[in-house]
Amino acid sequence: xxxxxxxxxxxxxxxxxxxxxxxxxxxxxxxxxxxxxxxxxxxxxxxxxxxxxxxxxxxxxxxxxxxxxxxxxxxxxxxxxxxxxxxxxxxxxxxxxxxxxxxxxxxxxxxxxxxxxxxxxxxxxxxxxxxxxxxxxxxxxxxxxxxxxxxxxxxxxxxxxxxxxxxxxxxxxxxxxxxxxxxxxxxxxxxxxxxxxxxxxxxxxxxxxxxxxxxxxxxxxxxxxxxxxxxxxxxxxxxxxxxxxxxxxxxxxxxxxxxxxxxxxxx
Amino acid sequence: xxxxxxxxxxxxxxxxxxxxxxxxxxxxxxxxxxxxxxxxxxxxxxxxxxxxxxxxxxxxxxxxxxxxxxxxxxxxxxxxxxxxxxxxxxxxxxxxxxxxxxxxxxxxxxxxxxxxxxxxxxxxxxxxxxxxxxxxxxxxxxxxxxxxxxxxxxxxxxxxxxxxxxxxxxxxxxxxxxxxxxxxxxxxxxxxxxxxxxxxxxxxxxxxxxxxxxxxxxxxxxxxxxxxxxxxxxxxxxxxxxxxxxxxxxxxxxxxxxxxxxxxxxxxxxxxxxxxxxxxxxxxxxxxxxxxxxxxxxxx
Numbered sequence: 001x002x003x004x005x006x007x008x009x010x011x012x013x014x015x016x017x018x019x020x021x022x023x024x025x026x027x028x029x030x031x032x033x034x035x036x037x038x039x040x041x042x043x044x045x046x047x048x049x050x051x052x053x054x055x056x057x058x059x060x061x062x063x064x065x066x067x068x069x070x071x072x073x074x075x076x077x078x079x080x081x082x083x084x085x086x087x088x089x090x091x092x093x094x095x096x097x098x099x100x101x102x103x104x105x106x107x108x109x110x111x112x113x114x115x116x117x118x119x120x121x122x123x124x125x126x127x128x129x130x131x132x133x134x135x136x137x138x139x140x141x142x143x144x145x146x147x148x149x150x151x152x153x154x155x156x157x158x159x160x161x162x163x164x165x166x167x168x169x170x171x172x173x174x175x176x177x178x179x180x181x182x183x184x185x186x187x188x189x190x191x192x193x194x195x196x197x198x199x200x201x202x203x204x205x206x207x208x209x210x211x212x213x214x215x216x217x218x219x220x221x222x223x224x225x226x227x228x229x230x231x232x233x234x235x236x237x238x239x240x241x242x243x244x245x246x247x248x249x250x251x252x253x254x255x256x257x258x259x260x261x262x263x264x265x266x267x
Numbered sequence: 268x269x270x271x272x273x274x275x276x277x278x279x280x281x282x283x284x285x286x287x288x289x290x291x292x293x294x295x296x297x298x299x300x301x302x303x304x305x306x307x308x309x310x311x312x313x314x315x316x317x318x319x320x321x322x323x324x325x326x327x328x329x330x331x332x333x334x335x336x337x338x339x340x341x342x343x344x345x346x347x348x349x350x351x352x353x354x355x356x357x358x359x360x361x362x363x364x365x366x367x368x369x370x371x372x373x374x375x376x377x378x379x380x381x382x383x384x385x386x387x388x389x390x391x392x393x394x395x396x397x398x399x400x401x402x403x404x405x406x407x408x409x410x411x412x413x414x415x416x417x418x419x420x421x422x423x424x425x426x427x428x429x430x431x432x433x434x435x436x437x438x439x440x441x442x443x444x445x446x447x448x449x450x451x452x453x454x455x456x457x458x459x460x461x462x463x464x465x466x467x468x469x470x471x472x473x474x475x476x477x478x479x480x481x482x483x484x485x486x487x488x489x490x491x492x493x494x495x496x497x498x499x500x501x502x503x504x505x506x507x508x509x510x511x512x513x514x515x516x517x518x519x520x521x522x523x524x525x526x527x528x529x530x531x532x533x534x535x536x537x538x539x540x541x542x543x544x545x546x547x548x549x550x551x552x553x554x555x556x557x558x559x560x561x562x563x564x565x566x567x
Contacts (some may be wrong), residue, residue: 085361085410086365125442266324267325
């Protein structure tokens with residue numbers, strides 16, 4: 001499994017797409033020096049939100065551009081025959097690919113986190129009076145939850161890759177899942193479902209939304225940018241709950257991916 | 268080494284009414300250890316599908332494929348495409364590492380294998396800069412770096428220039444000398460008849476014929492001298508050292524064009540009557556065409 005994880009990681013590191021994503025994120029971070037000046041009182045909050053959004057967007061781009069091709073490209077170009085002729089079982093193939101892309105995302109988040117920390121440090125030194133609520137711990141928590149979110153998205157992409165026939169279909173399914181998963185909390189809140197005061201009376205719609213809520217991963221759950229911007233720390237219960245939720249979903253998706261891929265005929 | 272019993276492989280096609288297509292039909296044979304076994308057949312005969320079954324990429328609809336316990340396999344796919352962002356050294360490292368090879372064994376093997384496949388000096392080059400022939404050779408290196416007991420090669424000569432083909436030919440012979448079992452598919456009949464211990468001719472998903480070493484030795488001779496049948500003739504042909512066959516009505520002596528004169532002199536010196544001299548029907552090419560006749564709709 002680990003040799004496969006290593007070459008998956010190298011694939012990402014050597015990809016020009018990754019450099020493009022880095023440059024774009026750096027550009028956004030650099031832009032925050034100018035942009036924060038439009039929000040004098042909230043410079044601290046805007047700077048943190050802006051930098052965390054840049055990291056999150058970079059993570060999303062890595063998932064969309066690199067993860068989507070992880071298995072689909074192997075199947076299309078038939079490299080899978082080379083890999084699976086080695087003593088690498090199909091479960092190890094799935095886990096190796098996932099471990100490789102997770103290592104890559106971790107590497108990217110560490111690098112981008114460091115660069116954005118330098119940006120925030122410089123801004124904090126210049127506009128210290130507007131960074132009174134700022135907390136490095138909350139900022140790190142924001143990055144951690146976002147890393148968990150992208151890891152979950154990568155597991156979703158891997159799951160779709162095991163049965164979809166092309167990378168375009170994988171991309172389409174994954175983006176739909178991400179958009180629905182990201183906005184499901186807001187939709188539920190809007191419909192008042194949490195308080196059982198449904199503003200629409202259609203029971204079927206209620207059941208459908210309930211089903212989506214439980215089946216699709218709730219990506220909005222991992223969004224800690226606003227809390228981080230206000231310097232609010234997540235408590236341990238929240239950290240354990242959200243981490244557990246993310247890891248459970250990742251584990252479940254990997255198990256399903258392994259099951260489907262093990263049954264796949266590689267003709 | 269490999270035992271194949273009644274293997275059938277079916278796929279389903281069609282969007283609405285799923286129709287079953289039999290890709291492989293009732294295939295049974297054995298490949299003993301330390302033999303070179305080739306499968307030849309026209310395009311679409313099912314050769315690569317059969318290899319995929321052996322490698323467990325697909326599962327048989329019925330029948331069984333048994334491989335010796337814990338056998339290590341090296342595989343070269345047809346028209347291989349590797350991770351082109353890797354260098355040759357990294358590709359071989361990946362292969363070696365997935366077989367659990369130690370660093371020192373890998374270093375030792377690396378030099379030997381690179382020398383064998385003629386890619387010395389290209390170790391640190393990215394695979395995306397390799398030509399088709401070089402990629403093929405890199406694939407062969409990746410297939411044998413761990414010193415496997417069974418080597419499966421799908422069209423190993425494809426994309427190679429004459430030098431490359433000779434390299435693969437010599438390499439297969441060398442692997443045989445090292446007591447490896449080799450299973451390969453090929454379209455290059457001349458190489459197949461010179462290299463193999465057994466050849467299976469496959470057409471439309473069926474094994475039509477299996478040729479043994481004896482038949483393959485005969486297949487290399489392109490001339491057939493027919494002599495009258497008698498006990499004396501049979502005895503003399505047996506003692507001659509040439510390849511021969513005998514039936515009730517006549518005896519056949521199989522020779523190369525270069526051996527023709529000496530063979531005729533031998534027959535004349537022993538006062539045997541030559542009835543006919545003709546191009547041999549027993550060449551692999553003839554047997555192949557005869558066996559797969561009608562494989563293409565155009566009548567070939």
